[in-house]
Amino acid sequence: MNVLIADVGGDNATYVARALTEYAAAKQLDCKINKLRIGGDGGSVITHLRFGDKVYSPTVPYGSADAIISFDILEAARVKSFLSPKGILLVNDCEVQSEFLRGATYPRGLKTSMLEEINGAYFVDAASLARGLGVWAVMLGAFNRLLGLDPAVMRGVVGDSAAAFDRGMGFLK
Amino acid sequence: MKELMMTYEAIGRGAYEAGVRVFSADPAYKSFVEKKFAGDGIKPIWAANEKTALEIAIGGAVGGARAMVCLKHAGLNLASDPLFASAYTGINGGLVIIVTDDVGVHASQTEQDSRFYARSAHIPMLEPSDSEEARDFVKLAFDISERYDVPVIIRFTSRLMASGSMVECEEREETKVRAEEITASKYAMLPSNAAVRRRIVDERDSELAEYVNGLKINRAEYGKSRIGVVCSGIVYEYVKEALPDADVFKVGTVHPLPIRAIREFSKKTGQLFVVEELEPIIEMQLKAAGIKCNGKDFFPLHGELSASKLLEKFKHIPLPTPERLPVRLPRDIGRKSVVATVLEKMGVTVNGDTDAFAIGAGSVVSTLLCTGASVGMAQGFRRAAGNKPNNVALMGAATFLHSGISALAGSVLNDDGITVVISDDSDGSVDIPEICKALGIKEVAVVSDTDAAELERAIGSGLASGNTSVIIARREK
Numbered sequence: 324m325n326v327l328i329a330d331v332g333g334d335n336a337t338y339v340a341r342a343l344t345e346y347a348a349a350k351q352l353d354c355k356i357n358k359l360r361i362g363g364d365g366g367s368v369i370t371h372l373r374f375g376d377k378v379y380s381p382t383v384p385y386g387s388a389d390a391i392i393s394f395d396i397l398e399a400a401r402v403k404s405f406l407s408p409k410g411i412l413l414v415n416d417c418e419v420q421s422e423f424l425r426g427a428t429y430p431r432g433l434k435t436s437m438l439e440e441i442n443g444a445y446f447v448d449a450a451s452l453a454r455g456l457g458v459w460a461v462m463l464g465a466f467n468r469l470l471g472l473d474p475a476v477m478r479g480v481v482g483d484s485a486a487a488f489d490r491g492m493g494f495l496k
Numbered sequence: 497m498k499e500l501m502m503t504y505e506a507i508g509r510g511a512y513e514a515g516v517r518v519f520s521a522d523p524a525y526k527s528f529v530e531k532k533f534a535g536d537g538i539k540p541i542w543a544a545n546e547k548t549a550l551e552i553a554i555g556g557a558v559g560g561a562r563a564m565v566c567l568k569h570a571g572l573n574l575a576s577d578p579l580f581a582s583a584y585t586g587i588n589g590g591l592v593i594i595v596t597d598d599v600g601v602h603a604s605q606t607e608q609d610s611r612f613y614a615r616s617a618h619i620p621m622l623e624p625s626d627s628e629e630a631r632d633f634v635k636l637a638f639d640i641s642e643r644y645d646v647p648v649i650i651r652f653t654s655r656l657m658a659s660g661s662m663v664e665c666e667e668r669e670e671t672k673v674r675a676e677e678i679t680a681s682k683y684a685m686l687p688s689n690a691a692v693r694r695r696i697v698d699e700r701d702s703e704l705a706e707y708v709n710g711l712k713i714n715r716a717e718y719g720k721s722r723i724g725v726v727c728s729g730i731v732y733e734y735v736k737e738a739l740p741d742a743d744v745f746k747v748g749t750v751h752p753l754p755i756r757a758i759r760e761f762s763k764k765t766g767q768l769f770v771v772e773e774l775e776p777i778i779e780m781q782l783k784a785a786g787i788k789c790n791g792k793d794f795f796p797l798h799g800e801l802s803a804s805k806l807l808e809k810f811k812h813i814p815l816p817t818p819e820r821l822p823v824r825l826p827r828d829i830g831r832k833s834v835v836a837t838v839l840e841k842m843g844v845t846v847n848g849d850t851d852a853f854a855i856g857a858g859s860v861v862s863t864l865l866c867t868g869a870s871v872g873m874a875q876g877f878r879r880a881a882g883n884k885p886n887n888v889a890l891m892g893a894a895t896f897l898h899s900g901i902s903a904l905a906g907s908v909l910n911d912d913g914i915t916v917v918i919s920d921d922s923d924g925s926v927d928i929p930e931i932c933k934a935l936g937i938k939e940v941a942v943v944s945d946t947d948a949a950e951l952e953r954a955i956g957s958g959l960a961s962g963n964t965s966v967i968i969a970r971r972e973k
Contacts, residue, residue, distance in 0.1 A: 344500045348662075354500055355626070359602060359658040379736040381626070381659035384803040385816050404816035 324470070325383040326372045327391045327405050329398035331419040333358075333368035338459040339392060340370050345480040346472060347374035357381040366421075367398055390470055392462050395419040396446075400433045403441065411469045412437065415462055416446040445469065445495075452490040460484030464491020502660040503652065506627035507594055509663065510634025511564050512538070514590070515671030518556025518563035520549040522898070525566050545867075545898040546571030550578045550593065557591035557647075558683060560673040562638055566594040569608050570866060574899075579647070580617045584693040585683045586645035588676045590638035593619075596652040599773045600800040603654070605850065605866055607798060609774040614649055614751035618697045620704055621649040621751040622713070623729040626661040629713075633748070635669075636713065642674075644700055644707075651750065653773065655800055656730040705752040713748025716761045723810075724765030726758060726778060726789070731771055731801055738806035753778060755785050762787050769794070773801050835890070835919050835969045836860040838951045844888050844959070847873040849900075851892035855919040861890065868899030874914045875907055885959040888915045893922035901931060907964055908936045915958040916966045919945060932966045939965035946972050 326343060330336035340356060347354035354374040371382045385404055390411040393399035399414040406412055414437070418429050437444050449461040460481050467477050468491070481488040501509065511519065520541040543549035546567050556563035567575060572595050582591070595613075598604040614621035620640060624633040630652070637648040681689050708714055721741040728747035735744055743765040745758055762768050762782075770779040770791035779791035794809050795801065807813040832840075833856030839846050840860045848861025849870040863873050874889035881887070891900050896918055907914055920928055932940045939961060941954040951969060958965030 344660075348498070348500065353662060355659060355661040356500065356502075357655065357659040359655060378661070379733040380803045381661065381730070381733065382655070382802055384737065384807065386804075386813075 324374050324472075325388045325390075325407075326466075327383055327388045327402055328370040328372065329391060329393040329395070329402045330368045330370070331366070331395050331398060331421060333370075335394045335457075335459040335462070336368055336370045338457060339463055340372055342459075342463055342477070342480045343372055343374070346476055349476050349480065350374075350473070352376065353378045355379075355381040367401065369398075369402055390466060392466055394449075394458065394462070396433050396437075397429060400430075400437060403437065406441065406443075409443065411443040411445065411466075412441050413462060413466055413469065414444070414446050415449045415458060417448075417450060443469075447491070447494050449491070452494060453487050454490070456487035457484045458487075460487035461491035461494075464488040465494045466491075468492045468495060498662040498664050500660050501627045501631075501663040503627050503630050503657050505660075506630040506663050507566075507634055507650075507652075509665060510631035511592075513631070513666050513668050514592075514635045514638045515562050515669045516564050516592075516638075517561035517589075517671070517673070518553060518559075519565070520552035520556075520563075521566040522546050522549050522571065523894070546575045547578060550575035550582075553591060553593070554578055554582050554585075554587065554647075557587040557589045557641075558585070558678065559588070560675060561589045562591075562671050563587075563589060564592045564594065564634075567596075568604065569595060569597045569610050570604055570606065571595075572610055572613060573608075574867075576613065576617070579613065579619070581685050582647050583618045583697060584685055584690055586693075586696075587641060587647055588645075588678075589671075589674050590641035591647040592634060592637045592641060593647055593649045594652065595649055596654060596657050597774070599653045599655065605864065607774065609777065610649070610651055611750050611777045612775065614651075615777070618701055619647050619649055619751070620644070620708075620749060621651055622748055623651045623750045624748075625656075625729055625732045625746070626659070627663050628661060629748075630656075631663055631665075633713070644704060646700060646704075651729070653730060653800075659730070701752065705755070708749040708752055709754045709756045711749060711754070713746075714754040714757055715746050715748075716757070716764075717744045717746065718764070719743050722766030724761065724768040725771055726761075726768065726782070727771045728778070729773075731773060734801055734803045734806050735771055737803035739810060747778065750778070753781050755781070755787075758782060759785065759787055762789070771795065771801065771806065774798070831856045832859055833857060833919065833969075834946050834948050835917060835951060838948050838955065839888065839890065839917070842952060842955065844886055844955075845877065847871075847877055847887055847889045849889075849891040849895040851895045852890070854894075855890075855892040855921055857890055857919070862887075867895055868903055870895070871900060871903035871907055871914070871916060874916070875910065875912050878912060878914050883913065885913075885915065885962070888917050888955065888959070890917045890919065892919050893926065893928065896928060897926060901935070904932065904937070904964075904966070905935050911964065913962045913964055915955065916964075917955060918966060918968045920968050920970045922971075928968055929966075932968075937964050937966050939963050940968070941966070942968045942970055944972055945969035 328336040355378045357371040388405040449458040553563040553565035601607045641648045719741040724743040768789040776792045836857040850867040870889040
């Protein structure tokens with residue numbers, strides 16, 4: 324399983340990565356992670372996470388991510404070339420506003436073009452579903468709904484945010 | 497029970513298991529090691545700069561303890577003086593030097609290949625591929641270090657350091673401080689002693705060159721295809737990912753290379769490729785040994801490799817998007833301190849330092865060479881301009897401590913009248929104005945770093961005075 328987590332700042336990515344690595348450990352799978360922070364607080368943070376019987380490269384090759392979990396629309400667009408042809412692009416339907424280089428503004432039309440271009444693109448209003456719990460847990464629930472990992476183990480690693488995870492699991496209803 | 501560890505955590509774990517007693521680094525590494533060391537009763541010694549950090553570790557090792565130091569490539573440059581000498585003196589307790597090369601220039605002023613240092617300084621160098629090897633290689637490095645009486649470098653890259661994989665922990669080995677009489681003939685590198693030790697270095701090189709051929713971390717893995725690849729470090733993981741059927745020789749000791757073992761491998765495989773990031777160090781040595789191979793005729797001298805790049809070269813799968821150059825944080829570039837705004841308004845050339853971004857002056861520096869370079873650059877610049885006062889040196893508190901103090905002392909000796917602005921973002925535990933005065937600088941002004949008018953007046957006064965002057969912009973609490 325190859326997963327890319329795209330985030331702004333990196334807190335949500337840290338929670339998702341921790342849950343998925345605990346899942347891999349519980350399933351006794353080999354697991355590797357890469358989280359080179361080019362962003363720091365407020366910048367892009369891209370985390371590669373892979374698990375399976377044997378993992379070599381800690382980074383996901385282009386075109387081979389089974390899933391991308393993005394906490395921002397622009398960050399999803401930034402990393403979509405990592406997605407495999409049958410991969411799932413799961414995006415928190417939100418625009419995180421922060422400073423951009425050389426005074427650029429948030430690009431328009433990204434969501435529409437990604438929905439047209441990618442069959443497996445899903446946008447989730449995670450903040451509404453979170454109801455005060457972690458947005459990351461909602462996204463992880465939606466991820467699990469689409470990727471079909473062992474839900475009992477996943478609920479276990481989500482901990483206190485299980486309710487948000489469940490609402491994410493039900494997002495396609 | 498295996499657990500996922502980031503590479504730097506695994507290094508810390510390896511050090512703990514190896515019974516390290518003395519650990520040093522520059523304070524930039526605080527977050528790097530505290531997590532693994534804090535609970536284990538090993539109190540790191542934080543050095544003002546990397547040269548001192550290495551000297552602390554060498555002192556610990558010569559004193560008989562297992563010692564470790566963590567540096568990045570640029571830090572090893574500064575520490576290269578004690579590095580070379582420590583290869584001559586040898587060590588007593590084991591000494592392991594961790595160095596991280598910033599392949600891809602994610603956070604540095606240069607992209608350089610520290611493997612040259614191993615060869616040049618006659619010091620063995622290991623290169624692990626993942627967290628488990630990081631932990632394991634640290635322990636092996638201590639064994640080699642003590643067996644051959646030599647420091648051992650373990651080389652990492654930014655990418656590997658930012659990666660994590662499963663680690664199986666072992667118990668800590670309780671080491672004793674090794675008793676050895678500290679004789680001047682071995683540990684005092686006067687020319688007469690150094691000339692004798694130099695011969696011992698050569699003998700040790702020969703022994704090590706033979707020893708590495710039998711090490712398990714240098715191993716051949718035969719696949720089904722008729723391509724042979726020699727690689728090391730994280731590149732090994734990319735090769736296994738992209739070319740699962742290739743014959744692979746995994747190099748664990750990048751210096752000395754296991755030439756005999758690689759020669760045997762080359763005879764059993766097909767066309768031989770050396771896949772390495774940055775310089776053709778393995779390739780050059782194989783060619784010098786008469787082993788035919790390809791390498792830098794396929795891969796660039798700069799930047800990171802990846803499984804995707806190997807697929808592009810070997811299987812002609814194109815990369816989807818152009819590689820993006822690293823950029824600084826928008827926030828960093830956007831943030832402009834009052835000091836920076838004043839300097840920009842004054843229209844002077846700013847000879848900056850490596851903490852320019854940290855002090856909110858990233859957008860106004862004209863030169864940024866390396867840590868501590870602001871003062872020296874300003875001296876030369878001022879002299880080149882016929883002493884016309886049109887430039888200032890600008891640094892923060894960390895750079896001042898790192899090597900700014902010695903540079904300022906030199907400036908005073910020359911009485912060259914430069915103007916230095918120190919953006920004092922420290923917690924105040926070091927009295928920068930008093931240090932400057934003690935160096936003999938007569939014009940030392942302390943100004944609030946939010947008072948633009950006063951900053952401009954003080955800097956203007958320094959430029960006009962013709963004397964060496966320091967303006968300390970002190971952070972408002």
